[in-house]
Amino acid sequence: MARIFITGSSDGIGSLTAQRLIRQGHSVVLHARNAQRAADADKACPGSEAVLVADLTSIDETRRLAAEADRLGPFDCVLHNAGLYVGMENVPGRSGLPSLFAVNTLAPYLLTCLMARPRRLVYVSSGLHRGGRPRLEALERSGYGDSKLQDILLAKAFARRFGGVESNAVDPGWVPTKMGGRSAPGDIEETIKAFATLALGEGFAKGKTGKYFANSEEGPCEEVADNEAVQDGLLKRLAEICGVEPPE
Secondary structure (H helix, E strand, O other), X not given: OOEEEXXXXXXXHHHHHHHHHHHOOOEXXXXXXXXXXXXXXXXXXXXOOEEEEOOOOOHHHHHHHHHHHHHHOXXXXXXXXXXXXXXXXXXXXXXXXXXXXXXXXXXXXXXXXXXXXXXXXXXXXXXXXXXXXXXXXXHHXXXXXXXHHHHHHHHHHHXXXXXXXXXXXXXXXXXXXXXXXXXXXXXHHHHHXXXXXXXXXXXXHOXXXXXXXXOOEEOOOOHHHHOHHHHHHHHHHHHXXXXXXXXX
16 A cells, blocks of 8 residues: 655545545545635545645745645655646735745645655646746746746656655646646546556556656656756755755
């Protein structure tokens, strides 16, 4: 039995992945933004171990979430699934930073730095990262595509830093969720299966680290994501913004 912590698991792919893993007999800790969404998560995922509540636009709440998760740990996998979409780039979050940047990029960085190292880290990216830029000079102005490129940079940076930890990024595809819309053509069942496979380190993900996966197979990503100087530059800038240094 594996123990998995999934951020942003009150609905959508996060919730559906949690449900699949619970049915398979694994222990899953959920995360929701507020008490109402936590109740929704608990109802949707009977058998979950716990539901933790934190608004990831708040640095303080994200730090608290890391501590609360660690008290329930250790985990075999932390799946960084929480994310905001286009339209939230200029909406201030609880810490005053743009909500999209805080949730999509800063929160997974903070949780990775502050939590005990799991056996596996999974960062949810997107094919839209191909239109993004690292934006190291202006991280707070990152758009959606930028943030999804940054998630790949995080996966690859921590794959280099954390020996014995499998750290990968995954593209869920354009699937029919609240974010993707009802008309999305992708197969959500295949996406859920892929997320669970990565969380468990099985199948196509077995023994892999520092990779980007799409359609349940290793795929190419933007060349800049493999630039170690850019990876390290992202960690440096995030540390400057939140005051938490990346562990060696």
